Amino acid sequence: MWLIKVFSKPEKTRMYYNEVLRQIEEIGFGSLKIVFIISVFIGAVTAIQLSYQFGGTLIPSYYIGYTLREMIIVDLAPTITSLVLAGKIGSSIAAEIGGMRQKEIIDAMEIMGLNTPAFLVLPKIVGAVFSVPLLIILAAGLSIFSGFVTATALAGFTPADFIKGLTSFYDAYTVWVMIIKAFVFSFIIVTISAYHGYFVKRGSIELGKAGTDAIVYSSILILVADYVIAQVMMG
Amino acid sequence: MIKAINIHKSFDGTEVLKGITFDFRKSKTNLIIGRSGAGKTVLLKTLVGLITPDNGEVWYDDIDFYKLSLKEIRKLRKKVGMLFQGNALFDSMTIEENVRFPLDMFTDMSFEEKQEQVNSCLNRVELEGVNDKYPAEISGGMQKRVGIARAIVMNPDYLFCDEPNSGLDPKTALIIDELIQSITKENNMTTIINTHDMNSVMEIGENILLLDNGEVAWTGSKDEIMHTDNKYIENFIFASPFLKKLKNQALDNYK
Numbered sequence: 216m217w218l219i220k221v222f223s224k225p226e227k228t229r230m231y232y233n234e235v236l237r238q239i240e241e242i243g244f245g246s247l248k249i250v251f252i253i254s255v256f257i258g259a260v261t262a263i264q265l266s267y268q269f270g271g272t273l274i275p276s277y278y279i280g281y282t283l284r285e286m287i288i289v290d291l292a293p294t295i296t297s298l299v300l301a302g303k304i305g306s307s308i309a310a311e312i313g314g315m316r317q318k319e320i321i322d323a324m325e326i327m328g329l330n331t332p333a334f335l336v337l338p339k340i341v342g343a344v345f346s347v348p349l350l351i352i353l354a355a356g357l358s359i360f361s362g363f364v365t366a367t368a369l370a371g372f373t374p375a376d377f378i379k380g381l382t383s384f385y386d387a388y389t390v391w392v393m394i395i396k397a398f399v400f401s402f403i404i405v406t407i408s409a410y411h412g413y414f415v416k417r418g419s420i421e422l423g424k425a426g427t428d429a430i431v432y433s434s435i436l437i438l439v440a441d442y443v444i445a446q447v448m449m450g
Numbered sequence: 451m452i453k454a455i456n457i458h459k460s461f462d463g464t465e466v467l468k469g470i471t472f473d474f475r476k477s478k479t480n481l482i483i484g485r486s487g488a489g490k491t492v493l494l495k496t497l498v499g500l501i502t503p504d505n506g507e508v509w510y511d512d513i514d515f516y517k518l519s520l521k522e523i524r525k526l527r528k529k530v531g532m533l534f535q536g537n538a539l540f541d542s543m544t545i546e547e548n549v550r551f552p553l554d555m556f557t558d559m560s561f562e563e564k565q566e567q568v569n570s571c572l573n574r575v576e577l578e579g580v581n582d583k584y585p586a587e588i589s590g591g592m593q594k595r596v597g598i599a600r601a602i603v604m605n606p607d608y609l610f611c612d613e614p615n616s617g618l619d620p621k622t623a624l625i626i627d628e629l630i631q632s633i634t635k636e637n638n639m640t641t642i643i644n645t646h647d648m649n650s651v652m653e654i655g656e657n658i659l660l661l662d663n664g665e666v667a668w669t670g671s672k673d674e675i676m677h678t679d680n681k682y683i684e685n686f687i688f689a690s691p692f693l694k695k696l697k698n699q700a701l702d703n704y705k
Binding site: 226227230318319320322323325326327328329330 | 495498499500523524525526527528530531532534535536538539540551552554555556604610
């Protein structure tokens, strides 16, 4: 019922448009730093672990580029980035909306005649669904680059081998899987977090609990959705 | 005029409102008073539709509020202004943007027209030179004024005020009271104020509803308070020996 209200017709499109731009700035640009940091480590750790597992086996060395690419695109970039964003964006959304509820700002908007679920949540969903996939594509690119640097500089693979693997057996379908995951995960992060903020009870303890619940439930649902998408698209 | 008819409301089995019936009159400052926990805020929020009653009716002139669809309620609310206890100003917006927000959302006025309306409301509440400040940068009394300016910016027919004087010094509280009363008269609004400030009761209480434990304990005006022999009023309004003495002096002078 609440979600239906979120997707009902905006009162004033221009006000929603301005709010969407603000959300893109906050969610998208505001998360660039953390996405950059985690991407570097995702790529580096994956490269080191793969080189350890490939060592002393008959697996061709160029496979490291191929395996790393597949792991990052299909799962690591969308899932780990989304889990981290659930912590960053999710808690922030729950705290922002929860604070507005506790300070009666949502009531004030209701009295003005505003559809508050739509005004407060829809721009965040649009902003996230636009920004998070771009962040995840960026994370995938950075992770692969970081994996390349780690594998060639520290793990003894040649750049030629890595690039050969990276360009082998490429199927654009995996990128689509990543993008679909990104859309679904961003939707989950915003709606779950906004829900917990919107229905927060009085008191600072409740506000803290809303933030925690937002992260916990978003993370669980991201992992469940990850499984479902994998099963449906690749099972 | 707003009419409450036989309003009942319970929370977790505890009846907070027990059949409240009262007429809140147009162009008057209607006060809901009572001790903490008497049900004042629940009644106010029930009147404005933030809490749905278990039973009873609320009429805005000839409109039965709880028979309206959500769409019709939103339409009616364009005629409603509300001042919240904590002001409920948007922290991330300037004072000007706060007051302009309802106009931005619900009107097709040009920017210049909106600006004129915003400035007129800010002038009306005697606030100047604060347009570009943020709520955190002004005092509590000024925030109340901004809240009033935002509540009246759409020229409402109905104004609700939840504890407008809470946290204010007596002088500022008096200014806010007078402001609400004069705006009520100027705009011919039905104003309902929830308060436990006895100064407000004696200054602007034109039509008073006294609640006790969710029931109507007394109704009347500020003038009637002085002459009533209702024991509950005696104990509630003139709770302190100082106020009792003042009342007796006033009655002696009157005689």
